[in-house]
Amino acid sequence: MVGKAKLLKIYVGEKERFKNKPLYQYLVQWLKEQGIIGVTVFRGIEGYGEDKVLRSARLLELSSDLPIILEIVDTEEKIDSIVPEVTKMVPKGLVFTVDIEVHK
Amino acid sequence: MVGKAKLLKIYVGEKERFKNKPLYQYLVQWLKEQGIIGVTVFRGIEGYGEDKVLRSARLLELSSDLPIILEIVDTEEKIDSIVPEVTKMVPKGLVFTVDIEVHK
Amino acid sequence: MVGKAKLLKIYVGEKERFKNKPLYQYLVQWLKEQGIIGVTVFRGIEGYGEDKVLRSARLLELSSDLPIILEIVDTEEKIDSIVPEVTKMVPKGLVFTVDIEVHK
Numbered sequence: 001m002v003g004k005a006k007l008l009k010i011y012v013g014e015k016e017r018f019k020n021k022p023l024y025q026y027l028v029q030w031l032k033e034q035g036i037i038g039v040t041v042f043r044g045i046e047g048y049g050e051d052k053v054l055r056s057a058r059l060l061e062l063s064s065d066l067p068i069i070l071e072i073v074d075t076e077e078k079i080d081s082i083v084p085e086v087t088k089m090v091p092k093g094l095v096f097t098v099d100i101e102v103h104k
Numbered sequence: 105m106v107g108k109a110k111l112l113k114i115y116v117g118e119k120e121r122f123k124n125k126p127l128y129q130y131l132v133q134w135l136k137e138q139g140i141i142g143v144t145v146f147r148g149i150e151g152y153g154e155d156k157v158l159r160s161a162r163l164l165e166l167s168s169d170l171p172i173i174l175e176i177v178d179t180e181e182k183i184d185s186i187v188p189e190v191t192k193m194v195p196k197g198l199v200f201t202v203d204i205e206v207h208k
Numbered sequence: 209m210v211g212k213a214k215l216l217k218i219y220v221g222e223k224e225r226f227k228n229k230p231l232y233q234y235l236v237q238w239l240k241e242q243g244i245i246g247v248t249v250f251r252g253i254e255g256y257g258e259d260k261v262l263r264s265a266r267l268l269e270l271s272s273d274l275p276i277i278l279e280i281v282d283t284e285e286k287i288d289s290i291v292p293e294v295t296k297m298v299p300k301g302l303v304f305t306v307d308i309e310v311h312k
Contacts, residue, residue, distance in 0.1 A: 005304065011144060025266075032256060038302055040219060040255035040275045045172075047144035048136060058129075067144045068253075073302060087208040094142055094177060095208040096109065104295040104303040115248060149276075151248035152240060162233075171248045191312040198246055198281060199312040200213065 001037065005102045006079040008072040010086060011094040013055070014043065015065040018089060024068045027089065031072060034082055042069045050092065073102070105141065109206045110183040112176040114190060115198040117159070118147065119169040122193060128172045131193065135176060138186055146173045154196065177206070209245065213310045214287040216280040218294060219302040221263070222251065223273040226297060232276040235297065239280060242290055250277045258300065281310070 016023040024041060031039050044067035046056035055065045072079070079097060087095050120127040128145060135143050148171035150160035159169045176183070183201060191199050224231040232249060239247050252275035254264035263273045280287070287305060295303050 007304070007306070011142070028254065028256075028262070032260065032262075038219070038255070038257040040252045040277065042146060042250060043253050044144045045147050046132065047142070048132075049142045052136065054132070054136075069144065073304065083207050090208060093208065094206070096111070096177065096204045096206045098111070098202055098204050098306055100304045100306050102302070102304045103291050104298060104301065115246070146250060148248045149251050150236065151246070152236075153246045156240065158236070158240075173248065187311050194312060197312065198310070200215070200281065200308045200310045202215070202306055202308050 001075065002102055002104065004076065005073060005100050006076050007098045007100045008074075008079050008083070008086070009096055009098070010070040010072070010090060011049070012068050012070075012090055013065050013092070014068050016092065023089070024070060027070060027086070030089070031070075031082070036072055036078065036082070037074050038072070040071045042071070043067070044069065049094065073100070105179065106206055106208065108180065109177060109204050110180050111202045111204045112178075112183050112187070112190070113200055113202070114174040114176070114194060115153070116172050116174075116194055117169050117196070118172050120196065127193070128174060131174060131190070134193070135174075135186070140176055140182065140186070141178050142176070144175045146175070147171070148173065153198065177204070209283065210310055210312065212284065213281060213308050214284050215306045215308045216282075216287050216291070216294070217304055217306070218278040218280070218298060219257070220276050220278075220298055221273050221300070222276050224300065231297070232278060235278060235294070238297070239278075239290070244280055244286065244290070245282050246280070248279045250279070251275070252277065257302065281308070
């Protein structure tokens with residue numbers, strides 16, 4: 001897979017759950033089942049979203065709800081085909097795509 | 105907020121300070137005051153910038169000055185309106201924007 | 209360096225080695241020797257790639273092979289000039305570029 005492609009980024013909270021599982025772990029499993037080529041997950045050290053509440057590793061009581069970010073790379077068609085389903089699974093999170101050029 | 109938008113990325117050092125506070129914490133607070141929709145902060149495990157000095161979690165004496173990255177998403181207008189002020193607050197860091205498509 | 213530029217992202221495994229060194233450390237050193245302006249390295253908390261094996265901080269036995277991501281920013285010409293060499297050094301990883309606008 002070389003050439004024009006898309007990077008999909010999904011931002012959720014570490015504590016969010018879906019079908020009895022942490023949401024981000026559910027998403028990784030679901031993306032794998034859809035045949036997505038590669039997924040990488042990161043944990044932020046702090047952040048805030050729509051509710052304007054700062055979750056931070058500095059603030060101990062909130063530290064278990066740090067931001068979790070998924071980076072997914074695949075062809076434009078593949079990414080476009082999963083986005084509608086992804087947005088349904090992420091009621092509070094942010095979902096966006098970026099045009100990229102894959103070299104390897 | 106769905107459609108064309110901008111991702112703003114800011115790279116600073118963990119030890120940089122501004123107005124008696126760690127710079128990245130000052131930035132998060134300032135971005136919130138400007139009404140920015142969402143901010144996520146990451147800590148890198150190593151990196152170098154303009155001064156070509158490698159800061160790395162492997163090199164203990166420099167480990168408290170690891171790279172800190174802020175990811176900010178908002179409308180094109182909102183991001184463009186804060187960039188001039190942000191660049192003034194980040195004398196040594198890197199600041200760039202990327203066109204994105206927000207789906208949720 | 210202000211204006212149009214490129215972000216290069218490289219995804220490798222923490223355990224991958226090149227010339228008797230961890231691959232990502234070799235890459236950072238090599239990028240510095242090429243005169244690349246800035247490099248930041250991140251460690252993910254989990255992920256999978258081509259081989260579809262999930263490496264995760266949750267799964268202890270695989271935790272020492274977490275995803276490592278390098279973010280490199282420079283001019284379009286500079287990034288284009290190093291990409292062919294980078295793809296050779298990263299047999300299993302993902303390499304892509306994104307158009308960006310540098311403000312500082």
